[in-house]
Amino acid sequence: MTRLGAVFRPQLPPERLRAVARAADDAGLEELWLWEDCFREGGIATAAAALAWTERVRVGVGLLPVPLRNAALTAMEAASLHRMFPGRASLVLGHGVQDWMAQVGVRAASPLTLLGEHLDALRALLRGERLTVRGRYVTLDDVGLDWPPGETAAAAVLAGATGPRTLRLSGARADGTLLTSATTPDGVRRARQLIDEGRREAGRTEPHPVVVYLLAATGPDAEARLRAELAAEGQESVPDLGVAGDAAAVAGAVRRLVEAGADTVVLQPTGDEPDPEGFVRFTAEEVRPLVP
Template structure:
């Protein structure tokens, strides 16, 4: 079955999060995803609050930009979330937007090397291993978590280009694709991820979850809002991106992504969505029943 989620966009002030979480929990939303976009809201702080305000809903962070984070801190925070809220936190890491990384003096000369080193160390620390690492970017001297998670913690990687997709297959437990990914793009990404998994000797029977965001607009002015957001991102000429309309239209777009290889589809409202709580309710109560 396809998992269906929704995004709390960081264009909203953080004090709005509690009401959105409350509605998501009330209507049975499966997953609520948060972003650590510069310079808006911290991913771990908002995830911890959302997990504390809910009892069942899974909370995803997609993505934590690795240039901003020492891997030991990411591991400590991720482990704490999983011990306090077992099985409900979803961790995703990625390159981060390079212009933003430059603004804070954290831009890496080789983002791919940094992400690879971070993934390897993060997954090992979360497994409870003790590490000494002298990499190009990640350096650890006899580091282990005092409070590792009680069980396995999947770590997802955000990826777009072929090299990062192959790295995600080789070194991550799942892949997060942006809303600029069409169904054909999902098929291509899945193929490249599998190439990376095979090259790294990963067990073909191991699950590798593919998560994709779907830019979604519903209600009055939906088509105009969708067009405006795609134009602002320079994507108006790309076919197959986003959906505007009622629950049936959105469910059909979700099905196309699922058939292309997505395990989880996360509905991403436009940045000017007028009713974030209503969007979550729409996702769970109207779209979910129409998605296999």
């Protein structure tokens, strides 16, 4: 079955998260996704708070920029979330926006190498392994977690990817892939092909879920808000990108992404969404029944 979620955008102040998370939980939303955008809100802090305020909704962080993080610290924080909230946390690693990484002095000469090393280390540590690593970016000396997730949770580690090399890397070295809202149905198909190339090269045969953000707007001014956001991102001329309209229109766009290869579709409201609580209720109560 297709999983459906919604994004709490960090353009909202952190104190709004509690009401949105509780609205999502009460409405039966399956997944609530958070961002660690510079220089707004930290992904782990907001995820822990959202999980503590709710009972059932799964909380994803898409994504954690690895240049900002030590692999051991990422593992410690991820393991804590997985043990405290079994089966309810999803974490995604990514390159981060390179201009932002440069602003804080951590831009890597080879973002692909850094992401691959961080993925390998994090996945091994969460499995309970002890590591000694001398990589280009990740260095660990006999490091193991005292409290790995073990059998208490499915501690999958996803990668955020857009370019061909990163998509292949995700297929080879991550447990799933997150695609941005700039991904059309055709883009999902191409991404699946590249991910599968990486999986074959690495000899991986287990399922590899693909999560896709879908920019969506509803309400009287939905079309105008959607077009304004696409224009601000320089994407107004891209066909089949984003959706504005009622639940039937949004569900149709979700289905097109699923038919292209998405396993989970996460509705991303516009940055000026006037009713974030209403948006998560709309996703859960109106769109969800129309999606298989």
